[in-house]
Amino acid sequence: MEHQPAAEAPRVVVGPSSPAATPADEAAMGLALAEARAALATGDVPVGAVVLGPDGAVVGRGRNLREADADPTGHAEIVALRAAATALGTWRLDGCTLVVTLEPCLMCAGAVLQARVPRLVLGAWDEKAGACGSQWDVVRDRRALHRVEVVAGVRAEESATLLRTFFRPQR
Numbered sequence: 059m060e061h062q063p064a065a066e067a068p069r070v071v072v073g074p075s076s077p078a079a080t081p082a083d084e085a086a087m088g089l090a091l092a093e094a095r096a097a098l099a100t101g102d103v104p105v106g107a108v109v110l111g112p113d114g115a116v117v118g119r120g121r122n123l124r125e126a127d128a129d130p131t132g133h134a135e136i137v138a139l140r141a142a143a144t145a146l147g148t149w150r151l152d153g154c155t156l157v158v159t160l161e162p163c164l165m166c167a168g169a170v171l172q173a174r175v176p177r178l179v180l181g182a183w184d185e186k187a188g189a190c191g192s193q194w195d196v197v198r199d200r201r202a203l204h205r206v207e208v209v210a211g212v213r214a215e216e217s218a219t220l221l222r223t224f225f226r227p228q229r
Contacts, residue, residue, distance in 0.1 A: 076210045083179045086110055086157040087213040090181070093121040093134065094159045094220055100126035104220045105160045107134040109142035109175075112153030118142030134158060135166035139173050151175045159217040161188035161210075167196040171204050179209045181217030 086108050093106025102122040109118035120137025123129060135158050143149050151173040159181040162170060167189035170178060178190060178197060189196045190208055197206035 077207060079179065079209050079212045082110070082114055083155075083157065083209060083212050086116070086155070087159070087179065087181060087217075089116065089119070090134075090157050090159050091213065091216055091220070093119055094217070097121040097123070097134070098224065102126055102132075104224050105134040105158065107138035107156060107158040109138050109151065110155040110157065111142070111146065117145045117154065131165065133163065133166050134160075135162050136169055139169055139175075143173070149173060155179060157212075159213075160184050160221065161190050161192055162197075163187045164189040164194065164196065167194070170197055170206055171202055174204055175206060176204075177207045177209070179212050181212055182214050182221065183210065 089108045090106040093108065094104040097104045097106065100123070102125045104122070106121045107119070108116050111117040118138040118141035120134045120141060122134050123132035123137060126132070135156060138156065139151065142151055142154060154175050155177040156170060156175050157179040161180045161182065161184040163184065180190060183192045185192055187193060191210060196202070197208060
């Protein structure tokens with residue numbers, strides 16, 4: 059019996075080898091950052107998201123609302139995806155782009171897959187709970203029924219600084 063090598067783990071594409079961001083990605087990240095700053099008013103972790111429709115128009119916005127709504131699923135991505143689905147009248151967000159200031163967690167990465175979002179633009183990596191390339195790579199796992207293009211590091215320093223500033227007093 060011939061020895062078969064173990065299957066390689068999916069390669070994580072981080073940083074410069076990620077697809078290039080477009081000027082529209084940069085502008086949309088500015089809107090997501092505004093949503094993140096608005097989360098500060100309710101004591102929520104400053105994470106913001108927007109969903110761009112196939113034509114590039116904003117069809118959903120969201121920010122963390124876990125504290126404001128006492129909702130464990132109140133993550134910016136979930137709020138934005140729900141708003142986009144309502145605006146478009148369908149749960150299938152084919153042709154849309156999710157732009158978020160922080161790498162999505164496992165729950166949000168799963169929601170991206172379930173909504174069939176083909177493209178994700180993220181700001182800062184989440185080294186503790188990220189599920190799109192840092193800790194896990196759920197959205198590009200070869201076993202998933204759907205795979206997502208990930209454009210990482212868009213306005214990453216702005217996103218990371220907002221989070222560091224929020225968490226500094228708590229440490």
